[in-house]
Amino acid sequence: MGWEKRIFFRKPAAIEHTFVLPDPKARPTIEARTDTYHPHSPEVGLKERGSTGTGFELKHRENVDGSLNFEKWQKYKLDEAEVDRTLERLGLPLEHSMRQRQVTVAKKRQQWPGETTVLGFGKGSAFAEETILRVSVLVTDSLGESMVVEEVWTTVCVEGKRKACDPLMKSLMVQV
Numbered sequence: 001m002g003w004e005k006r007i008f009f010r011k012p013a014a015i016e017h018t019f020v021l022p023d024p025k026a027r028p029t030i031e032a033r034t035d036t037y038h039p040h041s042p043e044v045g046l047k048e049r050g051s052t053g054t055g056f057e058l059k060h061r062e063n064v065d066g067s068l069n070f071e072k073w074q075k076y077k078l079d080e081a082e083v084d085r086t087l088e089r090l091g092l093p094l095e096h097s098m099r100q101r102q103v104t105v106a107k108k109r110q111q112w113p114g115e116t117t118v119l120g121f122g123k124g125s126a127f128a129e130e131t132i133l134r135v136s137v138l139v140t141d142s143l144g145e146s147m148v149v150e151e152v153w154t155t156v157c158v159e160g161k162r163k164a165c166d167p168l169m170k171s172l173m174v175q176v
Contacts, residue, residue, distance in 0.1 A: 003070045004159040005169050011154050028110035028129075037103040040095050046083065055079045060090055068169055070162065106134040126160030126168045 033050040040046050045059040056078045063072040076086055084094055111129040133153045140146045158169040 002160055003065070003072050003162045003165050004157055005068055005070045005165065006155050006157040008153050008155050010152070028112050031109045031111070032107065034104060034106045037105060039101050039103065041093075044087070044092055056083055058083060058086055060092070065162065066166060068166060070165055070169075072162075102138070104136040106136075108132045126158060126164035128168060128172060129157050129159070131155045131157070 035050060036048040038046045038048075043061045045057075047057050048055070049057050054077070058076045058078055060074045060076070061071050062074055064070070065072065076082075078086055087094055109129055109131040111127060131154070133155060134150060135153060136148050136150045138146055139149050156172060158165050158172065160168075
């Protein structure tokens with residue numbers, strides 16, 4: 001998968017984009033979907049990706065590097081029966097209640113390829129993306145009453161080859 005750095009924050013709804021790209025011809029790829037996350041740990045992410053029935057995606061954080069704390073992630077596409085076996089093979093704890101805990105995240109992502117972003121990066125070396133997240137969690141209070149709590153967040157991410165990520169993220173952080 002590669003290296004990534006993701007910054008989460010809230011912004012006023014009137015602001016369309018968090019960062020401005022220097023190339024006025026740059027056109028983002030836009031994607032919208034809803035994922036269901038099953039919280040595990042800071043080192044492991046597990047989600048059911050979209051409504052396409054493609055199964056589970058497990059991400060394992062293998063390393064943290066640099067002053068900007070870029071993270072190296074390995075991604076596995078699995079069916080439900082493979083999730084526990086993969087966690088066990090990686091030496092990670094099994095969280096049997098993990099599938100009962102669910103967080104629904106509706107996403108609208110805009111992704112800019114590396115060659116059109118900042119500092120003239122070569123094709124495929126790094127890219128930037130901005131994602132609007134609508135996070136919904138079913139919460140049960142002490143009286144047994146349930147309600148859905150929803151929050152809207154924005155995330156800016158740089159992902160790609162490690163050496164290309166640092167200068168791109170530093171350029172974007174000046175703008176955020």
